[in-house]
Amino acid sequence: MKLIGSTTSPYVRRLRIWMSDIEHGFEQVDIFNSADRARLVTSNPTLKVPMLEDGKRTIFDSGAIYRYLTKKLSKQELSWEQTNLLTLIDSANDSLVQIFLLSRSDIDTSADKLYFRLQRERFDVIFAELNKAAEEGQFEEWNYATISLFCLLDWVSFRERYDYSSLSALVDFHNATKERQEVRATDPR
Numbered sequence: 001m002k003l004i005g006s007t008t009s010p011y012v013r014r015l016r017i018w019m020s021d022i023e024h025g026f027e028q029v030d031i032f033n034s035a036d037r038a039r040l041v042t043s044n045p046t047l048k049v050p051m052l053e054d055g056k057r058t059i060f061d062s063g064a065i066y067r068y069l070t071k072k073l074s075k076q077e078l079s080w081e082q083t084n085l086l087t088l089i090d091s092a093n094d095s096l097v098q099i100f101l102l103s104r105s106d107i108d109t110s111a112d113k114l115y116f117r118l119q120r121e122r123f124d125v126i127f128a129e130l131n132k133a134a135e136e137g138q139f140e141e142w143n144y145a146t147i148s149l150f151c152l153l154d155w156v157s158f159r160e161r162y163d164y165s166s167l168s169a170l171v172d173f174h175n176a177t178k179e180r181q182e183v184r185a186t187d188p189r
């Protein structure tokens with residue numbers, strides 16, 4: 001079984017951390033490198049990472065890989081409350097990655113335009129909600145949703161994409177988890 005992805009992607013990193021007790025290989029690809037893109041074109045038409053190769057089967061998308069391995073290895077499923085938290089994390093992360101790619105395309109993402117206003121509102125609402133959930137202790141268990149929150153927070157700090165320094169429960173959560181061994185082992189910096 002092999003996970004394929006970049007070391008900087010928060011979606012790849014969440015799986016690498018979650019899969020730390022599952023025997024697997026890791027193949028690094030750079031989505032901006034043309035040779036690596038050719039590899040994706042032949043095996044993953046979404047042209048996104050991560051993907052998982054398991055024998056003759058290839059699974060695209062972090063969520064699908066998580067569900068595939070949870071079923072295959074009879075791992076504990078997330079509750080619906082945890083699934084909702086994961087959806088919030090994914091929603092913010094998807095928008096943040098799109099804004100990041102637009103910035104890399106020299107587009108002014110701080111402009112007062114409808115699309116950017118909608119995304120900024122989404123970030124503020126979701127990060128506040130995640131902070132509330134952290135205050136309530138909903139990220140005390142080290143499960144896939146908790147790992148995904150860590151990867152989102154660490155990615156926004158690394159890429160300087162969102163300032164959550166006023167959200168103390170998220171700051172405390174990040175500080176409390178960043179020294180874990182599997183977290184340090186996957187730090188892209």
Ligand SMILES: N[C@@H](CCC(=O)N[C@@H](CS)C(=O)NCC(=O)O)C(=O)O
Nearest residue numbers: 009010011047048049050061062063
């Ligand atoms: N829904 C996908 C999102 C994956 C994703 O957006 N990956 C980014 C890297 S962080 C990517 O490969 N982007 C390439 C592109 O958008 O062209 C998942 O959960 O795996």
